[in-house]
Amino acid sequence: MNDLIKKQLQDAQATMEKAILHCESELTKIRAGKASAGMLDGIMVDYYGNPTPLSQVASINTPDARTLLIQPWEKALLVPIERAIMEANIGINPQNDGIIIRLVVPPLTEERRKDLVKKVKEEAERGRITVRNIRKDANEKVKKLKGESVSDDEIKTGEAEVQKITDAYIVKIDKHAEAKEKDIMTV
Numbered sequence: 120m121n122d123l124i125k126k127q128l129q130d131a132q133a134t135m136e137k138a139i140l141h142c143e144s145e146l147t148k149i150r151a152g153k154a155s156a157g158m159l160d161g162i163m164v165d166y167y168g169n170p171t172p173l174s175q176v177a178s179i180n181t182p183d184a185r186t187l188l189i190q191p192w193e194k195a196l197l198v199p200i201e202r203a204i205m206e207a208n209i210g211i212n213p214q215n216d217g218i219i220i221r222l223v224v225p226p227l228t229e230e231r232r233k234d235l236v237k238k239v240k241e242e243a244e245r246g247r248i249t250v251r252n253i254r255k256d257a258n259e260k261v262k263k264l265k266g267e268s269v270s271d272d273e274i275k276t277g278e279a280e281v282q283k284i285t286d287a288y289i290v291k292i293d294k295h296a297e298a299k300e301k302d303i304m305t306v
Contacts, residue, residue, distance in 0.1 A: 121273045121277075123267060124264065124273060124274070127277065127281075128257070128281065128284065130257070131254070131256070131257035135253050135285070135288040136288075138246060138288070139246070139288060139292065139295075142243065142245070142249075142295065144157075145242045146239060146295055146296065147160070148161060149242070154186055155181065156179040156180075156187070158209060159189075159204075160172075162207045162209075164200050165199045165202070165203065166199070173200065176192055176196055177189045178190045178192075185226075186221060188222075189219060189222070190218070190219045197215055198215075200213075200220055201213045227303070232303050235303045236303055236304065240296065242296070243292050243293065247289050247292055250288045250292065251289075253285075254281055254285040261278055264277075
């Protein structure tokens with residue numbers, strides 16, 4: 120196979136890997152009835168006028184499957200952290216005792232589980248669309264190599280390889296989504 124085509128395949132694979140990692144991180148944020156520090160990943164706290172990730176201004180622990188404990192590095196951050204959690208609208212009310220903030224994750228109802236499964240399916244579809252867009256870009260780049268001493272057969276082989284890589288990454292996304300759905304539907 121031509122070196123130019125190999126380079127395009129490597130680029131496409133690296134970009135698809137990033138898409139998979141992003142999809143995984145988005146799926147982690149969907150809570151499955153169990154407390155996990157990943158649920159708070161997207162929350163930004165107003166730290167002296169700068170939006171700062173919650174994990175950089177406090178320690179986050181999970182003493183049991185239903186509780187998250189947030190202990191800020193500075194006591195003055197209790198109220199801003201509490202406000203940030205409320206504004207993030209994650210469906211959990213923070214309990215501030217003056218030292219730490221407790222988040223008790225409520226058990227999921229059947230209806231809420233079905234809503235979360237829909238969210239998982241939407242996120243997985245976004246991941247698949249991203250991978251397909253990367254495939255499209257890679258195929259266009261491979262076709263543009265036609266004028267650069269690359270034969271039609273090599274271009275066809277390159278496109279077939281791009282499709283194989285795409286199929287493999289879509290299967291990975293489906294596996295992650297399936298595992299998350301199973302996690303959510305487990306009572």
